[in-house]
Amino acid sequence: MFGYYVQLAFQSLRRNRVLTALMILAIAVGIGASMTTLTVMRILSGDPLPGRSAQIFYPQVDANPDVTSHGPYDLLDYRSAMDLWSAHRADRQALVAAGDVHLVAPHTDVPALKLSMLTTTADFFSMFNVPFQYGQPWGDAEDASRARVAVISDDLNNKLFAGANSVGRTIRLHDNDVRIIGVLKPWRPSPLFYDVGGGRFADGDTGDFYSKPQDVMVPFSTGQDINRNHFDIFTCYRLYDGKSNEQTSPCVWVRLWVQLGDASKVTAYRRFVADYAAQQKALGRIGRADDTRMMNLMQWLDFNHVVPGDVRLETWLALAFLIICLFNTVGLLLAKFLQRGPEIGVRRALGASRAAVFAQCLVESSVVGLLGGFGGWLLTLLGLWIVRRQPTAYADLVHLDLAMFLATLALSMAATLCAGILPAFRASRVTPALQLKTT
Amino acid sequence: MQIAPILAALRRHRLATMLIAMEIALACAVLCNACFLIVTRLDQIHILSGVDEASLGQIQVDCSNDCNEVDLNARLLSAIGQVPGVQSVSVINQVPFGEHAGTVGITLDPEGHKEGGVVDFYLGGPGSFKALGLTLLKGSVPAAGDYQALDGFAPANASVWVTAELAEHLWPGEDPMGHEFWVDKFHYRVAGVLQHLVRPNGGEGGPSTRGWSVFVPAVPGKGLSGNYLVRAQPDQLQRVLRDARDAAVKAAPEAVLDREQSRSVGDLRKSYSEQDVAMTGILVGVIGALLLVTALGIVGLASFWVAQRRRQIGVRRALGATRRDILHYFQTENFLIVSMGVAVGMVLAYGLNLWLMQSYELPRLPVYYLPVGVVALWLLGQLAVLAPALRAAAVPPVVATRT
Structure with missing residues (x-):
């Protein structure tokens, strides 16, 4: 029966080509627009560390010596970060700070580069599942000995050494020789979660959270030797001239990420951070001890509204557009079915039976949906191609995967089935006698 | 019917x-x-910048470690100044649509209780005020004595020129001339009102705060170096900037030229609004x-x-x-x-x-x-x-x- 209905559907669609084409076009455009934005949304709001993110936490202590009401700063001051990290109370813990350096690669013809350098501690690589192409990360010993070692990105390795195994070679960072001990595989977390912060103040302009990871990574302690006082400062609570010792400056510029395996460890670490703040308050170094926080990774991303305002707006716009397209389809299907009143x-x-007529009409709607979905898929590819040409940091991340392709077809079928219910119902209420009389 | x-x-x-x-x-x-x-x-x-965009460009170099900032300024001002077609070159900390370098929170009382909002300080050396082409509503052009040396990130006590928009926000309905504000202990007094001067980029607070700029006359040197405002005829600007970039690289080989930022204000605006x-x-x-x-x-x-x-x-x-x-x-x-x-x-x-x-x-x-x-x-x-x-x-x- 189903096969027969499908056959009938195609026959009926062929009968009024203009109306059919209009319906399919309307659905395709609506589906194309919504799937384009939904795909971008899915990529931007996804979990950068699937399976691991619930164990990753971001402790915050308010470094301000005054009593304030705005909550802790998005980053930590050097002292608090160092104290919390050195205690090694978490399963894994990593300090993170970034700053610009000058990089020269001796024995290559690449001119001097100015780029952002990430300084962190050994656990960073295991905690965030960072993939290595050549060599390996440094360990606790290198952190402790302020070793002059570096891990570089796949991009930089291609640029400087044409993709060859560069482990053991030397680069100069701010006139210091640093030995490469590891080269990453292409690694492109979305967003660049360990660097997210300040999203509350960005006014929806958060595209830069999706930048590429830094190209050079060195131990945190080494960074303090070779690039001292040149790290990016988030903000200062007292005047700071931007030149003198950052470690003692009234500024926040260090992040601490910790991994905590289970709920009891989380509770214990929360207490540890609170106790630390209470102790520091007692010492008079900070103003508030009752406002420490520790969000997990996804909470932290939410708190920073990582998905850019423009993208959210586009998604709403596309969904409104889809609804308009569906109203359109309902109207056209209604016209189509009622035209066939005599038949x-x-x-x-x-x-x-009424049910049989209803079923036949729904089959016809879903055929329209399937064709519209196919057109929508093509338009989605076009839409994503346009997104990739946008001047945004996330442009290179955008692509359509199999799941989203199937979702496109499913959404299109579901949408047209919904749109088909009302017209199909009306068609099934056609009174046979009246129609027969007039033909 | x-x-x-x-x-x-x-x-x-x-x-x-x-x-x-x-x-x-x-x-x-x-x-x-x-x-x-x-x-x-x-x-x-199409936000109004308040400056002569068509004639202005920026040359920005980054001097890595502990270079002599006074010496760097002297070398670059002279080298860029010798480029044919340059009408003027001066030191400034930031330009509209470039990287922001003077964002700071101000207060309306010395104790720091009454917050005035987050604004942008344009620290400009001699010649920069005129080169920007700002329109004065009140007060006069900064005099030679108004240029103060920096004490950290800014002069500690200075006469400043605020935009009409910022003045209206800080002292609604009042004549802003002579009013004061503070950044921690640093003290500033309004000596003039500018018709318009846009902040380098977005900044905190959204579109309504885009005009909250302050021009602070400052003596170039420690804390104010490496960023130069170049003025030339609009039709020659691109050529002049190209030559100025080459001149800067030659004059300060130890510094790295920031090519992204060393462009005309018009080009910077284009990237900014992309x-x-x-x-x-x-x-x-x-x-x-x-x-x-x-x-x-x-x-x-x-x-x-x-x-x-x-x-x-x-x-x-x-x-x-x-x-x-x-x-x-x-x-x-x-x-x-x-x-x-x-x-x-x-x-x-x-x-x-x-x-x-x-x-x-x-x-x-x-x-x-x-x-x-x-x-x-x-x-x-x-x-x-x-x-x-x-x-x-x-x-x-x-x-x-x-x-």
Whole structure:
């Protein structure tokens, strides 16, 4: 029966080509627009560390010596970060700070580069599942000995050494020789979660959270030797001249990420951070001890509204657009089914039940949905191609995967089935006698 | 044209009428708000900078470790100044649409309790005020004695020039001349009011704070070096900047030239508004597609109705109705449906705007957008219905006699 209905559907669609084309086009455009934005949304709001993110936490202590009401700063001051990290109370813990350096690669013809350098501690690589192409990360010993070692990105390795195994070679960072001990595989977390912060103040302009990871990574302690006082400062609570010792400056510029395996460890670490703040308050170094926080990774991303305002707006716009397209489709399907009133009348008179007529109409709607979905898929590819040409940091991340392709077809079918219900219902209420009389 | 028979006919197609009216209502709501978003974006793209953009450019070098900043300034000012076509070169910490380098929170009392907001300090060396081409509303151009040495990030006690916008925010309705504000212990006194000077980029607080700038005359040296404001004839600016970049690299081989930032203010503005331009393009695309889909819906339904009513049209024609009467019938019918749609649509547009205001801090939709949207949809409806209505008018009276 189903096969017969499908056959009938195609026949009926062929009969009024203009109307059919209009319906399919309307659905395709609506689906194309919504799937384009939904795909971008899915990529931007995804979990950068699937399976691990619930164990990753971001402790915050308010470094301000005054009593304030705005909550802790998004980053830590050097002292607090160092104290919390050195205690090694978490399963894994990593300090993170970044700053610009000058990089020269001796024995290559690449001119001097100015780029952002990440300084962190050994656990960073295991905690965040960072993939290595050549060599390996440094360990606790290198952190402790302020070793002059570096891990570089796949991009930089291609640029400087044409992709060859560069482990053991030397680069100069701010006139210091640093030995490469590891080269990453292409690694492109979305967003660049360990660097997210300040999203509350960005006014929705958060595209830069999706930048590429830094190209050079060295131990935190080494960074303090070779690039001292040149790290990016988040903000200062007292005047700071931007030149003198950052470690004692009234500024926040260090992040601490910790991994905590289970709920009891989380509770214990929360207490540890609170106790630390209480102790520091007692020492008079900070103003508030009752406002420490520790969000997990996804909470932290939410708190920073990582998905850019423009993208959210586009998604709403596309969904509104899809609804308009569906209203359109309902109207056109209604026209189409009622046009066939006489034919339906004959079928009813010959014994077809209302349910059978209803089912036949729905099959016809879903055929329209399938064709519209296919057109929508093509338009989604076009839409994503346009997104990739946008001047945003996340442009290179955008692509359509199999799941989203299937979702496109499913959404299109579901949408047209919904759109088909009302017209199909109306068609099934056609009274046979009346229709037969007028033909 | 009598409306009663049309309404009677529409009542027999309540569902289809309602669907098309709802589609138009939604289209109206989205159309009005999308147009408003476009205009807001265009305002941001075309924001007034307050400086002579066409004649200005920036050369920015980054001197890595502990270089002698006084010496660096001297070498670069002289090297860039010798480039043919340079009208003036001066030291400044930032330019409009470049990287921000002087964002700071100010207070209106020395104790730091009364917050004035987050503003941007333009620290400019001698010559920079004139080179920027700022328009003075009050006070006079900074005198030689106004240029103070930096004590850390800024002069500790200085005369400053604020924008009218910032003055109105800090001291509403008052004459700002002589008013004071503080950054921690640093103290500033207003010595002049600028008509306009835009902050380098967005900054905290959204679009309403874009004009919160302060010009602070400062002596270049420690803390103020590496960033140079170049002025040249607009038609020579690109060539001059190219030569100036080469001159800077030659004069300070130990420093790294920031090529992204060392461009004309016009080019910096272009990169700065790239995303807004892209978003405007997307919005225009959506509006176009939206109007197209709505028109297609009207064409589809009107065609169906014409086909369904062929016999009735034939009867009317046979009874003496002219082609024009038939044409007008369908046009009026469309007008009525669209009118129903936009009546609901205006309410929806307003509701959608309220929601946008809450979630995206958008301003209120100006009322005149509604009638413009209504007229646009009326026109769209008439355009879409024209082809089916002409087809209806072409139905010959003889159809009435056929069964």
